[in-house]
Structure formats: C-alpha cells, structure tokens
Amino acid sequence: MKSVTIAIRNRDHRVIGLLCINMNLDVPFSQIMSTFIPPETPEVNSPVNFASSxxxxxxxxxxxxxxxxxxxxxxxxxxxxxxxxxxxxxxxxxxxxxxxxxxxxxxxxxxxxxxxxxxxxxxxxxxxxxx
Structure with missing residues (x-):
C-alpha cells in the first residue's frame, strides 16, 4: 500500500484542504486503469434511413x-x-x-x-x- 497526501491551497497559499490518494501495489496497473475507463457498450444501430428523394x-x-x-x-x-x-x-x-x-x-x-x-x-x- 502506498499513500500520497497533497495540500490544496487557495490564492493566498493558505491550506484549505487535503487530497489523499491510496494505491494498492498488489493490484496490476492495467486493472487500476480499467476502473477509470467506462465499460464498453455495444453500439445500437439506429433505424435511420436516408431517403434518396x-x-x-x-x-x-x-x-x-x-x-x-x-x-x-x-x-x-x-x-x-x-x-x-x-x-x-x-x-x-x-x-x-x-x-x-x-x-x-x-x-x-x-x-x-x-x-x-x-x-x-x-x-x-x-x-x-x-x-
């Protein structure tokens, strides 16, 4: 497990929040990236027909x-x-x-x-x- 904490600052450089990211190093990188990618959905063929006249x-x-x-x-x-x-x-x-x-x-x-x-x-x- 690896953790990173980043301070979020305003325009005056005053800390207004913290962003914490935890990463499990036992999980393959491809699996981690797949959580950020939406699942594939089959394309639906629309019944649009273009008339020639x-x-x-x-x-x-x-x-x-x-x-x-x-x-x-x-x-x-x-x-x-x-x-x-x-x-x-x-x-x-x-x-x-x-x-x-x-x-x-x-x-x-x-x-x-x-x-x-x-x-x-x-x-x-x-x-x-x-x-």
Missing amino acids: VDDLVAQTLEFTIEEVNADRSVSNNAKNRQIVLNLYEKGIFDIKDAINQVADRLNISKHTVYLYIRQFKSGDFQGLDK
Whole structure:
C-alpha cells in the first residue's frame, strides 16, 4: 500500500484542504486503469434511413406510421386511417408537395377524405380518438 497526501491551497497559499490518494501495489496497473475507463457498450444501430428523394421520404414515413398505428391496439380498425393521417399531420408530412395524393393512394381513400381528416384535426373534432 502506498499513500500520497497533497495540500490544496487557495490564492493566498493558505491550506484549505487535503487530497489523499491510496494505491494498492498488489493490484496490476492495467486493472487500476480499467476502473477509470467506462465499460464498453455495444453500439445500437439506429433505424435511420436516408431517403434518396422527397417521394421516398414520404413513402418511408407513411410505411413507418402505418406499422406504428397497426401495432397500437388501442386504435380501432375503423379509426386506423384517421389515426395514420393524424400522425402524419403531426410529423408535418403534408407540408411536402403531393404528399396528400401519396397518402390517399396508399390508404385507398380519396384525397378529399385526407383533407377532411386534416380539417377535423385542426378544428379539434377527432371523433373517438384518444389524442
């Protein structure tokens, strides 16, 4: 065992504290150093996909949102399309040109229905949705 004590001084060189370091010489140096290094954590692959075009971005976001809503058991089958449109609206996907047509085609509804859902969300008339 080896100990070192260091005096901590202020600007006036007056001792205001002591720092004591104790070291066990029986422990290998590599083990001592490993206590200062954080443990390795496996890298998590993030599911970030970069779209090659705006249409791909809309399609990826739409597919992800459909999977998300279909996995949510609290959304009834009758309200799934409405919830998908709400989620896409909250993500700002309808700020992209022609996104409404893509969403309508994928959900097999008219673009007028998508506009209706958006108007209802803006007015606060969700009809049976929790959000």
